[in-house]
Amino acid sequence: MQTPVLEIVNLCKRFGDRTAVDDVSLRVPAGSFFGLVGPNGAGKTTTLSMAVGLLRPDSGTVRVEGLDVWADPVAARSRLGVLPDGLALPERLTGRELLTYLGRLRGLAPRVAAGRADELLAILDLAGADRTLVIDYSTGMRKKIGLAAALLHGPSLLVLDEPFEAVDPVSALTIRAMLRQFIAIGGTVVLSSHVMATVEQLCDHVAVVHRGRIAAAGPLDRVRAGATLEERLVELVGADLDLTRSPSWLVS
Template sequence: MAAEATQDPVTDRSDVDGRPPALRLTGLHKAFGANIAVNHVDLTVPQGSFFGLVGPNGAGKTTALSMAVGLLRPDEGSSEVFGVEVWKDPVQARTMMGVLPDGLAMPERLTGRELLTFIGQLRGIEPAVLAERIDELLDVMELHEAETTLVVDYSTGMRKKIGLATALLHGPRLLVLDEPFEAVDPVSAAALKAILVRFVESGGSVVLSSHVMALVEQLCDTVAVMAKGRVVADGPLAEVRGEQTLEQTFVRLVGGDEHAGRGLSWLAS
């Protein structure tokens, strides 16, 4: 049986061992006119977890993550990264996290190496350290052969990889990734998965938003399901999905069962 949410705050699992959670959202709320995009969301991401955030289009995932990392100011509520409030101490909070937003805009007339150099200089990374990290990132991302290619000429998979490289460059403890595998080919996806798994194995924490249930089941140990701006279930993956697949549980929780088996009348034989 899935761990379905109630009106009570989500249990803070990370405080059990005395460590603050990697990310904690408390009463996060955002409305655009009469449309409530995120409705007083409480969510806790334990340290060292690979956390999946799933939901249908319009569920509020991107809006919630944008507020969580400091890209969009909430109407109410707070976001903490390792105990540091994002909107009260944004500089310290942002040094501990790397962010890959959906549809990330990048300077397109730079090469991959130039882009990483520019980002590293903005972050104040020492030149020798920066050069070493860029070499390693280009190697791990398999972008060395394209390091002289302008970003404008990158494929979708290459853009995702260079975007992840910019998020990892300063050595964050938390990665927040919004649809990092969307429109990415299987080879690039495999490389990205391997990098993220190694990051978590080395002590990092990842928050991953995705529409692909099989991907979340493959990578994540903890999951939350959003629908209509609310968290309707959260907890360890095995707890949330119960005896079903995550996709089956997801469809049931977001009300998709009512459309199952329906066809188009004019296509009937």
């Protein structure tokens, strides 16, 4: 069996009395576009944070291309490009300075880092804001510069938490095209999203997370089981929806 690009085995995390991630295991095949979906508070962000080495698990292992994220962090993370939830950036740098600085931290030669920064800024429509401080960027612009930073060193695996949140429709089309090209050249993408239509358009594999566990995982069509992904998610999480309810003061 081919070694998965990302392998999560029996991952657990508790915060006090609450179990956020409960024995989660996932295998992400090479070259796949893998979507992680589920209701708010399901454990998606906690799972991804542990998968990329930002949050230490209570138990379990994570391997990137066979490298243990916690036992061999430098080698494992060199393969990773990460856009985390609640992205914190050096806000007193300009967009160009940020990418150049991160490129140098990644060991890129100055000319290579500058050239890649130029290309990414142009593709993501940030060239006009390359000398603007990151603190003055909008939420959508921060998402785009964060994605640029994740791609800068040429990773083989991208892990993106809500990459389209607050991004305008034109930029979203650009990002989708870029991610598809990344897959086409042999990369792998894992993303979380609350927008089921986006996941269905982009992803060929999906996992549904509910109450810290995997409710279903596999190829998209198998998980959907003849329904839309939204319908299947509602079924899997056991949501009892009453769409007729409304605040009493809004009902005539």
